[in-house]
Every structure is written in C-alpha cells, then in structure tokens.
Amino acid sequence: MEGWDPNTKSTLTQIPLLTTKAGPRDGAAWTLRLKEEYKALIAYTQMNKSNDNDWFRISAANPEGTRWTGKCWYVYNLLKYEFDLQFDIPITYPSTAPELELPQLDGKTQKMYRGGKICLTVHFKPLWAKNCPRFGIAHALCLGLAPWLAAEVPILVDSGMIKHKDDATTSTES
Amino acid sequence: MEVELKEMLSDLQSLKQSLPDPSLHDSLDKIQSRVEHLADLAKAAPVRRSKVKDMSAEVVDSNPYSRLMALQRMGIVENYERIREFSVAIVGIGGVGSVAAEMLTRCGIGRLLLYDYDKVELANMNRLFFRPDQASMTKTDAAVQTLSDINPDVVLESYTLNITTVEGFDTFMSSLKDKSFCPVKQGSGVDLVLSCVDNYEARMAVNQACNELSQTWLESGVSEDAVSGHIQLLIPGETACFACAPPLVVASGVDERTLKREGVCAASLPTTMGVVAGLLVQNTLKFLLGFGQVSPYLGYNSLKDFFPTMQMKPNPQCSNGACLKRQEEYMLAKPARDAAAKAKMEAEAPSEEGPLHDDNEWNISVVDDCELGGPETKSSDALPEGLTRELPSADEFNNLSAPGAPVTDIDDLEDLRRQLEAINSA
C-alpha cells in the first residue's frame, strides 16, 4: 500500500472484507452482496464512533440499494464543514468502484470531475482493482473520500471558496 | 427580410426618378448598392440542403457525396453506398465522440445513436465541434442540432443518460437491440459501437453490454495528460474483452514522478482528440465497408509520434461471465469457420506460384512484419515497447483470509438496514 498515510492504512485493515462478487443486475447474489455491504458499513461507522472520528452518514436511497445518499463532514480550524454525499452503484460493480459525488462543491475545485464527482488519487483505482471483490462502499469512503476531504477542505476554506455555515449566516445578516 | 429589402430597392428607384436634383443621385446610388449587398447577404443566410434519395457519383457542386463515391471508382471501396445501411452507436459525445459523429455524418452514415449524460460547457471550448452558443444544452441535443444541419440524410437518435447506472444501462441495452432501422440484418440493431467515454467505469459498462449482445465495438481513449491515446477493436469471444486484462495505456515517456497530477484531474488538447477520432473513424469505415485492415490495437504517443500496435487473445479466466460465454461460442464455431476459410482460399487460389516481383528494380527488401514490431499475438503479460498496464489484476482471492469479519451473523437485509440507521441516528 504505497502512497497511503499510516492512519488510512490501519483503519482500512479493520474494515471487514466482502466476498460476494455481484453487482446490481445479479439478482439474489446482489442481495447477498448488499448484506455484506451493510455489515462492513456498520462495522466502519461503529469503529469511527469509538475512535472519536465519526465523519459520515450514508444510507440506501432506494430498496434495491443501488443509490446511496448521506452527509460527510470535516473539521478544520475547530469548525465543522458538512457536505451532501451521494453516489450510484455502477452496473459493473464491484469491478469498478462507485463514483463519490459532493454536488455542493461542483465547480469549486480542480480536484473534481463534472457533476461533483471527486477526483481520486492515482493510488485508489489500482488498489481497488487489486482487491476486487473484497472492497465495498465502506472501503471506498475510507480510501477515497476521507483523504480527499483532508486534502481539499483546508484548501477550499483557505481560498475562501467555501465558508462555514455560521460565517455565511453572519454575512447575510449584516 | 428578402422581400422588405426588395421593396426598399424599388422605393429608392422611384425616389431617384422623382428627384429633380441630379446632385443627389450619387448618394442615392450608394444607398442602393448597400441595400443590394444586404440582399445578397440575406440570400446567403442558412439554407438547409434537402435530403438526397440515392448517393450519386456525379461530380457537380451540388452533390455532397461525389468525392466519397470516387472511392468506389478508384477501387478502394467496393460499394460505398452501403454506408447508408449502417447504424453506429457512439457512447460519450465529448472531445472524441463528437468529432467522430461529425466525420460519420459527413460520410453519410445511415444512422447514429448518441449517448451522453452531460451538458455543453464553456470549459469544453478548447475542443472541436461544439459552439459557445450551445453552452448549457445537453451534448446529445446540441450534437443532433449541428449534425442534422450538416447532413439531413443521417437518422440521428439522442439518448441523454448515464450508462453506468441501472436505469441508464437498461435503456442503453434496449436501444442497441432495436432493429427497426434495418430489420433484415443479423445480430443486434447496430453494426458497431464506438466507445468514446473518458472513464474506466463507463468503458466497463460498454464492455458488459457488448459482451451480452455479442456486439463488436471499438474502444478509444485519450490519456489524462492529453499527450497519448489509443483505439482498440473488441470482438466478443474472439479478442480480449475490456475485462480480460487490465486496460493498456500508451506510455508517454514522461517520468511519472515529475508529472504534477495532484493539482488537477485531467488536461485536454483538441489535437490529440482529433487524431484519435480520426483513427477511430478510419477504422470504423474499414470495418463497415470492408476495405484495408482494422487495427486490433493502435496506440498513439504524441510526444514521440510513435504508434505501437498489438493483438490480444481473450482470457479464459476472465472475470466477466458474458465474455466466457462468448469465448465458448467462438470455440464451438471453429470447425465451421475453418471450413469457410478453406473454401475461400480455394476459390481465390492464385493461378501461378512464385515471387510477386521477380525483377526488384528498386532494390526494396520486404521485411517480415515481426521484425518491424508489427502486430503480434502476445500473452497478456508481454507488452510491446511503449505500452503498459493501467491497473493491476485482482489478487488471487483465496490467498487472502478475511480479517476481522464480524462474528455476529445477521442474515436479514431489513435487519441490517435498520441496524445501520440506528447507528446513524445515535
């Protein structure tokens, strides 16, 4: 795991791995996979909470579990910045990872594709490909979104591209 | 407007005749010539050409197909007009797909199916095809607007959707299966699919659809640093599919360590995209009209003007189930294929044997393809110079044990969903 910080590495190894290689078009096998996804997400969220590093909420937005919505946040200079989070499970999942979207940041940073899809590091896709089908949604959040927020939120805040919601209210009131 | 200008001219005429003072005639003449100029401009304003029933080879100004039909007269193409029977699906109407669509439209292709979920933005204006006034239109609708003006003979279908999502993929599949354009043809409803998307996820979705439909397709791509690209022919069962081995990339020769990737996602150049679109459509024409050879894989390194080629056999352990099915069918059809090839060879048997050029007056030596580094069938690990793999293969799954798998095994999906919600709201 070259190119990852030790923190991400040690967290990742504690998220349960998945075994079923199935995507949304695979019927009963997808249900099996979905159960594994839930187990991994539950374990990861619990782990974050007990480590005092709770940083996202995610739940399925449809009964098929192909669309997910939620929130993620990052604390910078003691202020919490929160964003909507959404993604679809691609039909070629888990061969390809879900493309994580932060629609509120669309157009605010170079490290994003159109539509608010975050730009992953050169290390993400190779690691995902190597670990197919063991990595799931929880792993994508840990390896993709967490490092992205840590790198980009400070830049966005310092450059004035995003404002803390308390600042924003103050400025509209004044 | 033309009518009004005409009336204005006749008003000027009568004014000139009724004016007693000839000294004013000069300025009236000036006004008259300006109005005439405007009338000419008005006449030149957008004229839409009407549809053409049959492609003619007649060389006249008004024939949009004469130079294409000349390919037939020169013996390059046997029957050019067949192009009107073909349907081509273009997935991704970006820097490569839009240019490919324009080329095929100008060539008089029968029908184009266009797929993209994105809108035209001013940030796309460093590329060819789209115009600034089309900003905020969907790429597919903007493309239909321009293409139907260029050639009204082409049947255009616009699909604004994301093929990687479940709903988008279903629509994609059913549109490819629709055979109403040419019901007598074998196979799916299209003759070729061109993948002009810019990401691995969408390529894998095209691969999935084409494997399931046994549909031949051409893949294209431009690297994120905009200095290299490739095209690849994929025939399900016969050649490697996109999932058979990790995708190939053309090495740019730039030291990866010096590339400042961290700053931005992707760069783009109209030149690289134009070259790749040209290579893609050239091979599309060769494939459809049956002339020349279609490249199995052709890379383009723009920094060195180097074009590596190679051929890839399907992987019997491919992770894609539909690919394995197609491989099996291809194996089963081998005896029939061999018999057909033999019959063809016998029919075309040369009347005389011996070297083609006895008197080699130019002293040309014909070098074996292999020595030139030409197309060769290689195993998936051995790559020709200038090509590398973009991603690693998946690890042997069984070699790794899953650490920390939860012991408490709940097997009801609803229970799990509720449990996650409980933690989320805690």
Ligand SMILES: [Zn+2]
């Ligand atoms: Zn395959």
